[in-house]
Amino acid sequence: MGEVIHFPNKGLLKNLNKKPKLSQEEISRIQLLNDKRTADQLSESLAIDILTVLQEHISDMQKSEFIADLAILIEVIKSTLYREHDLKHPIQEIIEKIATVKILQNGEKVTELNYRPILNKEEEGDIEIEFVPETD
Numbered sequence: 001m002g003e004v005i006h007f008p009n010k011g012l013l014k015n016l017n018k019k020p021k022l023s024q025e026e027i028s029r030i031q032l033l034n035d036k037r038t039a040d041q042l043s044e045s046l047a048i049d050i051l052t053v054l055q056e057h058i059s060d061m062q063k064s065e066f067i068a069d070l071a072i073l074i075e076v077i078k079s080t081l082y083r084e085h086d087l088k089h090p091i092q093e094i095i096e097k098i099a100t101v102k103i104l105q106n107g108e109k110v111t112e113l114n115y116r117p118i119l120n121k122e123e124e125g126d127i128e129i130e131f132v133p134e135t136d
Contacts, residue, residue: 032087039081047074094118 022030050073051061058066072091079089097117102110 035085035087036082039078039085039087042081043074043078046077050074 047070050070054070055061060066075089075091076095079091079095082089083092098113098115100112100114102112104110
């Protein structure tokens with residue numbers, strides 16, 4: 001049998017389980033980054049699912065217009081996830097300008113979309129869309 005060399009057990013392992021002390025600001029910053037990362041990853045995952053479904057219904061997914069539409073759709077999803085964590089996203093300002101949720105007398109919520117605040121003057125017309133949920 002050979003000689004066994006014993007590993008030193010004093011002094012080397014004393015800091016093994018200690019975590020660095022973080023300030024409240026550092027903790028908040030880390031939480032913010034984690035929330036953003038989670039929202040970004042989920043929206044990217046949903047984008048793949050959306051593309052999978054749309055490929056059966058869209059004839060040319062390489063058209064610039066389709067790619068732009070999809071990018072906006074993904075940003076709106078990301079904005080929704082950001083809002084869940086009280087995070088700001090630039091598209092939220094656009095949503096606030098065009099979307100109004102109204103509560104009907106029966107308690108049902110409907111969304112009215114008015115694009116006038118963001119359209120160019122020459123593009124203005126009677127564009128008003130109201131989403132009314134289907135009831136059975």
